[in-house]
Amino acid sequence: MNPRQLRRAVHLLFLAAFLLFTLFPFFWMVASSLKDQTDLLASPPVWAFTPTFVHYAEIWQDDEVSGAIINSLIVASSTTLLAVLLGTPAAYSLARFQFRGKKDLWFWFISNRMISPIVLALPVYLLAQRAGLLDTHLVLILIYLSFCLPIVVWICTDQFRSIPGDIEQAARLDNANHWDIFWRIYLPLGLPGIAVSAIFSFIFSWNELLYALVLTRSDARTAPVIATSYMSGYELPWGKIMATGTVIVLPVTFFALLVSRHMVRGLTMGASK
Amino acid sequence: MEFLKIDNVVKKYGDATVIGGVGLTAREGEFVVFVGPSGCGKSTLLRLIAGLDEVSDGRIHIDGIDVTEVPPAARGVAMVFQSYALYPHMNVRQNMSFGLKMLDTPADEIQRRVAEAARILKLEHLLERRPKELSGGQRQRVAIGRAIVRKPRLFLFDEPLSNLDAELRGEMRVEIARLHQDLGVTMVYVTHDQVEAMTLADRIVVLRGGHVEQIGTPAELYDHPVNTFVAGFIGSPKMNFLSVTVASVEGTVVRVASPSLAGGSATLDLAHPVVARSGDALSLGLRPEHLVPDGPGAVRLATVLDYVENLGGQSLLYTRAAGGEAAICLLQGRHQAARHEAIALCADAAHAYLFDGDGHAL
Ligand SMILES: Nc1ncnc2c1ncn2[C@@H]1O[C@H](COP(=O)(O)OP(=O)(O)OP(=O)(O)O)[C@@H](O)[C@H]1O
Ligand SMILES: [Mg+2]
Numbered sequence: 127m128n129p130r131q132l133r134r135a136v137h138l139l140f141l142a143a144f145l146l147f148t149l150f151p152f153f154w155m156v157a158s159s160l161k162d163q164t165d166l167l168a169s170p171p172v173w174a175f176t177p178t179f180v181h182y183a184e185i186w187q188d189d190e191v192s193g194a195i196i197n198s199l200i201v202a203s204s205t206t207l208l209a210v211l212l213g214t215p216a217a218y219s220l221a222r223f224q225f226r227g228k229k230d231l232w233f234w235f236i237s238n239r240m241i242s243p244i245v246l247a248l249p250v251y252l253l254a255q256r257a258g259l260l261d262t263h264l265v266l267i268l269i270y271l272s273f274c275l276p277i278v279v280w281i282c283t284d285q286f287r288s289i290p291g292d293i294e295q296a297a298r299l300d301n302a303n304h305w306d307i308f309w310r311i312y313l314p315l316g317l318p319g320i321a322v323s324a325i326f327s328f329i330f331s332w333n334e335l336l337y338a339l340v341l342t343r344s345d346a347r348t349a350p351v352i353a354t355s356y357m358s359g360y361e362l363p364w365g366k367i368m369a370t371g372t373v374i375v376l377p378v379t380f381f382a383l384l385v386s387r388h389m390v391r392g393l394t395m396g397a398s399k
Numbered sequence: 400m401e402f403l404k405i406d407n408v409v410k411k412y413g414d415a416t417v418i419g420g421v422g423l424t425a426r427e428g429e430f431v432v433f434v435g436p437s438g439c440g441k442s443t444l445l446r447l448i449a450g451l452d453e454v455s456d457g458r459i460h461i462d463g464i465d466v467t468e469v470p471p472a473a474r475g476v477a478m479v480f481q482s483y484a485l486y487p488h489m490n491v492r493q494n495m496s497f498g499l500k501m502l503d504t505p506a507d508e509i510q511r512r513v514a515e516a517a518r519i520l521k522l523e524h525l526l527e528r529r530p531k532e533l534s535g536g537q538r539q540r541v542a543i544g545r546a547i548v549r550k551p552r553l554f555l556f557d558e559p560l561s562n563l564d565a566e567l568r569g570e571m572r573v574e575i576a577r578l579h580q581d582l583g584v585t586m587v588y589v590t591h592d593q594v595e596a597m598t599l600a601d602r603i604v605v606l607r608g609g610h611v612e613q614i615g616t617p618a619e620l621y622d623h624p625v626n627t628f629v630a631g632f633i634g635s636p637k638m639n640f641l642s643v644t645v646a647s648v649e650g651t652v653v654r655v656a657s658p659s660l661a662g663g664s665a666t667l668d669l670a671h672p673v674v675a676r677s678g679d680a681l682s683l684g685l686r687p688e689h690l691v692p693d694g695p696g697a698v699r700l701a702t703v704l705d706y707v708e709n710l711g712g713q714s715l716l717y718t719r720a721a722g723g724e725a726a727i728c729l730l731q732g733r734h735q736a737a738r739h740e741a742i743a744l745c746a747d748a749a750h751a752y753l754f755d756g757d758g759h760a761l
Contacts (some may be wrong), residue, residue, distance in 0.1 A: 211522035253618070290482060292482045292484035293486060295480070295484065296480060296484040296486075298470075299451070299472060302501050306501060310497075315488055316488065
C-alpha cells in the first residue's frame with residue numbers, strides 16, 4: 127500500500143467510525159420501535175427479528191401523540207416564520223447600514239447564544255406564570271424566538287455582507303428604495319443563508335425539550351415532551367417511546383435532506399471569496 | 400453651455416481627505432476621461448457625481464440644476480461599474496428592465512426600450528440568459544444596456560473594460576466610442592488605460608491624490624503637460640527625465656548642461672520668456688517616441704545600450720545615459736545592436752520639455 131492509499135484508508139476508517147457513532151443510535155431507535163416487547167428486552171440483544179408495527183398502531187390511536195405533533199408543528203413553523211420575518215430585515219440593516227449602537231446590537235445578538243438555557247429556565251417559568259402564558263403555544267414560540275432570532279440574524283447578516291456593494295449601488299441608481307433592494311435583491315440572493323437559518327430554527331424548535339417540559343402541561347405539550355412522558359410508571363414502554371421518537375425525527379430528517387444542497391452552500395459561505 | 404459642473408468638491412472619510420477640492424466642467428455631449436494612479440479618487444469622484452456618496456463640501460450641478468442633495472436615481476445619471484454589478488438572479492431582460500420597472504414604466508414601453516438596447520448592443524439572442532451564463536464582454540454589454548434603457552442624460556463609466564482581455568477591450572472601446580457618437584450623451588469615463596484615455600476622450604482630467612493636476616484635450620496634455628507628473632502619466636512608455644542645470648538664459652532661449660548630453664549641453668528655444676536663472680537645477684523631459692539614434696535633432700543624449708525589446712513592428716531601446724539616468728527610446732522597425740554599445744539618442748529641440756525643481760513646466 128502506498129502512502130496515498132494508506133491515507134485514504136485511514137480517512138475512510140475514521141469516517142466509518144464517525145458514522146457508526148452518529149447513526150447507531152438512530153438505527154437502534156428505529157429497530158427497537160419495530161420489535162415486540164420480548165425482543166426489546168432480550169439480553170443479549172437480538173439482531174434478527176420479525177418487525178412488528180404494533181407500537182406505531184398504538185401511537186396512531188393515541189390522541190395525545192397526534193395532538194403533540196400538531197403542537198410541535200404549530201410552534202416550530204410559527205417560530206421559524208417569525209424568526210425569518212423579523213431576522214432578515216435586521217440582518218439587512220446590520221449588513222449595510224452604519225448606525226449608533228450597531229456593534230452593541232450585534233454583540234447582543236451573539237451573546238444571547240452564550241447563556242446556557244437551563245440558567246434561565248426558572249426565571250422564564252416564573253415570568254410565564256405571572257403573564258398567564260403557561261401551557262400555551264405562544265410562550266414556547268416567544269422563548270424559541272429568543273434563540274432562533276439571533277441565529278437567523280447572524281447567518282443572514284453574514285450572507286448579506288457577501289453580496290457585493292456594487293449591486294446595491296446599481297439598484298439605487300435604478301431607482302430602487304431600501305425596501306425594493308431588500309425585497310428584490312437581498313432576499314433572492316440571500317436565499318441559501320435564509321434557508322439554512324430557517325432549517326436551524328425549525329429543527330431547534332422541533333427538538334427543544336427543556337423549556338417545553340418546564341412550560342407546558344397538557345394543551346401545548348410538544349412531541350419530545352410526549353415521548354418522555356411515557357417514562358413514568360412501573361413499566362417503561364420502550365417500543366412506544368422508540369416509535370414516537372422515530373415519528374418525531376422523521377419530518378425533520380426529511381426536511382433537512384430536502385434542503386441539504388442549500389445547507390452545504392450556506393454553511394460554507396464566506397469560506398471562499 | 401456647461402452640462403456638468405463640479406464646484407470645489409471635497410470628500411472626507413473620517414479624517415482622511417480623499418477628494419480635496421476638485422472643480423471641473425463638461426459640455427453637453429462631451430466625453431470626459433478621468434485618469435490617475437490607483438487610489439487617487441477617480442471612483443470616489445464618480446460616485447459623488449452619481450450621488451452614491453455625499454460630498455463633504457462643494458456643489459455638483461447637472462444641466463444647470465444643483466443636484467448636490469438630489470438622490471442618485473433622480474439625477475438622471477446611469478453608471479456602469481467595473482464589476483458590472485449585474486443582478487445575478489435576473490436574466491438579461493430583467494436586468495435591463497429593472498430600473499424602468501422601478502419607475503413604473505408601462506410594460507410595452509419597457510419592452511420597446513429593452514429591444515432597442517438589445518439591438519444596439521447585439522444582445523437579442525441572450526435576453527433570457529442569466530449573467531453567469533455570459534462571457535465577460537457580453538456581461539459588459541448588458542451593464543451598458545442597463546444604463547442605456549433609462550435614457551440617462553449623463554453616463555458614468557468606472558473602468559468598464561478593465562476586466563476584459565486585450566482584444567475584447569479593443570473591440571468594446573470602439574463600441575463605446577460609437578455609442579457616444581450615436582447617443583450624443585455626456586459621458587464621464589474612468590480608466591487606467593492610456594489608449595482608452597487618448598482615443599475616447601474629448602478632454603482628459605488627470606487626478607493625483609484627490610486633486611486635479613491638469614485638464615485638457617489629449618493633444619494638449621501630450622504636448623503641453625503642466626508638470627512632470629502629467630508628463631510622466633500621459634504617453635507610453637513614460638517620458639524620460641534627465642537632471643540638467645541652466646548654463647545661460649537669453650530671452651526665450653536657454654542653454655542647459657548635463658553630463659548626459661553629448662557635448663555637455665543643449666540649447667532650447669522655449670518660444671516664451673524663460674523664468675530660470677543660471678545655475679538652476681531643472682528636469683529635461685524627452686518622450687521615448689521622439690528619440691532617434693544618431694538622428695538630426697539638436698538635443699543629443701550620450702547613452703549606452705542596456706538591452707533591446709522587440710515588439711514586432713517596434714523596438715524599445717533601454718539605455719543608460721552618461722549621467723546615470725535610464726532613458727528609453729521607441730523605434731519603428733527592428734534595431735540590431737549589441738549590449739553596451741554607445742548610442743547617441745537625438746531629439747528635436749521642439750520636442751524637449753523643461754521642468755523646474757518643483758516639477759512645474761517652464
Ligand atoms: N468607504 C471608504 N472609506 C474610507 N476610505 C475610502 C473609502 N472609499 C475609498 N476610500 C479611499 O479613498 C481613496 C480613493 O479611492 P478610489 O476608489 O476613489 O480610488 P481610485 O482612484 O478609483 O483607485 P483605483 O484606480 O484603484 O480604482 C483611496 O485611498 C481609498 O482607500
Ligand atoms: Mg476605482
